[in-house]
Amino acid sequence: MSRLAVPKTYKLYIGGAFPRSESGRTYEVRSATGAFLANAAKGSRKDARDAVVAARSAVGGWAGATAYNRGQVLYRIAELLEGRRAQFVAEIEEAEGVTRAVASAQVDEAIDRWVWYAGWADKFAQVAGNANPVAGPYFNISVPEPTGVVAIIAPQGSSLLGFVSAVAPALVAGNAVVVVASERFPLSAISLAEVLATSDVPKGVVNVLTGSPAEIAPWLASHADVNALDLVGAGDLDWVDLEIAAADTLKRVLRPEQGPDAAAPALGRISAFTETKTVWHTKSMK
């Protein structure tokens, strides 16, 4: 006799909690074959603003953690993802309508990218920063620091790998993020949020919104407390208007990427959301 399954309620992930959208709205998520999968929360402007508040309050602690600590916390996520492999594979198979092998490959790559980025946490500053031989009696050093709150429109064509590829690099340097998940494949993003909630990532460091990127993105692009905007998955949106809105507070903007190499692992994805700080100090025997 078959057992009746217990379906999961998929909600938003804001400030370490899983609230429903304050708007009370949901939208139907269906499988590749058209079967009902879940009612995902349809995030609103207010949810986006709440998420930015949560991210802002978290960024100090996360940026202030030692790089070694951040590296371990990020690695821990990979560990937990590994333990939930089967869940993600099944979710992706169903949502994307791909074979188990393809879904497995996506999960494997997502986990391996976490590991790759986790390893950068305590090395990145050595590669991106340096001492500067200035012409005078000064100690002078340049170091990368996190930009602050980064809003991300996750790649829309992928459940897990695209999301991970955009989020992980922004976290390495110590940013806090607000991510708008794939509209069509939002469930793995929320499942990943469950992983984050039970790992050591401080609450508010990652905030996940599901719903319509076209509706939510403009509020994030124009939000004065957002420091940077990753439009990697915004290629199908009216993204030029988003970039124009972002210019009001001179946000750092990454433009959309398309194709299989979109958000490919690269040091540039880490450094895109950092600021180089240069400190001078006098040298003297006196």
Add this chain to the structure above:
Amino acid sequence: MSFLEYAPAPESTAVLNLRDQYGLFIDGEFVDGRGTPFQTISPATEARIAMISNANEADVSDAVAAARRAYDRTWSRMSGRDRGKYLFRIARLVQERARELAVAESLDNGKPIKESRDVDVPLVAAWFFYYAGWADKLDHAGLGANPRALGVAAQVIPWNFPLLMLAWKIAPALAAGNTVVLKPAETTPLTALIFAEILQQADLPPGVVNIVTGAGDTGAALVAHEGVDKVAFTGSTAVGRAIAKQIAGTDKKATLELGGKAANIVFDDAPIDQAVEGIVNGIFFNQGHVCCAGSRLLVQENIHDEVVDRLKNRLSTLRLGDPLDKNTDIGAINSREQLDRIRELSDLGEAEGAERWSAPCEIPENGFWFAPTIFTGVQTSSRIARDEIFGPVLSVLTFRTPAEAIAKANNTPYGLSAGIWSDKGSRILAVADQLRAGVIWANTFNRFDPASPFGGYKESGYGREGGRHGLAAYLAPTPIGGQAAVARSASRAAVGASGASGAAVEAEPKTRHTRATRTAKAATKGSKR
């Protein structure tokens, strides 16, 4: 006659060999502009120096076309070694003509000759010398092997350090293999045009550097031009914002060095004499026409009175007057427009209840002048504590704890620079960590070096100038290869399993999004930095 009254010691203008009128420098030659020519004046006397050509849109197009030709046919094909040699030549020519450039700069800009002679021009030579050596070492710039130049760079610079900002822009652009169209500020075109003569002496291939003079509309036309791959702008945050909007949706990369409202934090254990000198240098260097000027003095409450008294004493010894006089400390304000802005904001400071003190100095009859001024009792909400004044005006605020100093220092949309004065090293480093600013000077201020990256956080702009980081503003990583090579091929294998194409896709989309063209035209003007 007190010991502070010196006989006049003006630098001779005999080293200058100025023309009555200057054309635009396009494709290696001076040509007449098609706009209405304008005069450049000495802000110290309001006397005309020369007539300057005004580039209209067609002239800008010619300049961009020349830069494109030079890029395609010459500069992008030349070895890094040879590009470097041209830059070394330029550095040497600047050194050879250093006095002439310094005198011209002080004449046109109004800054004291001791600054143009000892700071601006030596740094110009240093900037070209530094980046010359990078030209054949780009593989080591941190962008992986074989980084590529971007193409034609549009560069719009301000009037506060006319020739130095030119060097900050042109040297890294050429080292990285780009060609350039540069627009100097309307009020300070002179040294850029002398620099064009230097390029002729260096025999730099025609079109590699083009200089178009004019006002804000010339700059706007340049930034908007379709043939431009890179925009580098130093000036006000308002114009930087307009440029960011204008280039949204295009493939243009941008570096923006914008405004600032730097905090200069003085703790009670600071070496006070040095701190006072640093405060003076921080805000009165170059008449305060410095984007990174330490315009907000945050002084620990218990030493406030002592620091302010000493500051007033020190300011009373500053000599304001003829920029060409070797003893002058404070030169002329660059323009009537800027003087009006400084006056307006200073009057506002008084109206908002701050106490104003100006150094007693004789103001010359002609020209634009503003005595060094301190405001005490300034509230954090006051306009003079929030707005960039870009003049010799210091706002003094107090704090009790390091946490309060940090909170007040960061309480601004800007984030360009900051200063910390303390004898305690561990506190300096801890405070430096917390300040959201791109350049932190500890027990010094307003130091610049070609090896040292400079640029802002937040609304002070993005991108860095100087150092290895400054090269990255003019380079793109080669799409395949570099540090991500292994990981990329791994990801392609994973994606390949799903049947997708493994073709490489460049980091940035190739097509120009057409909607960008309908955005408002920026009133591009190199007004300040």
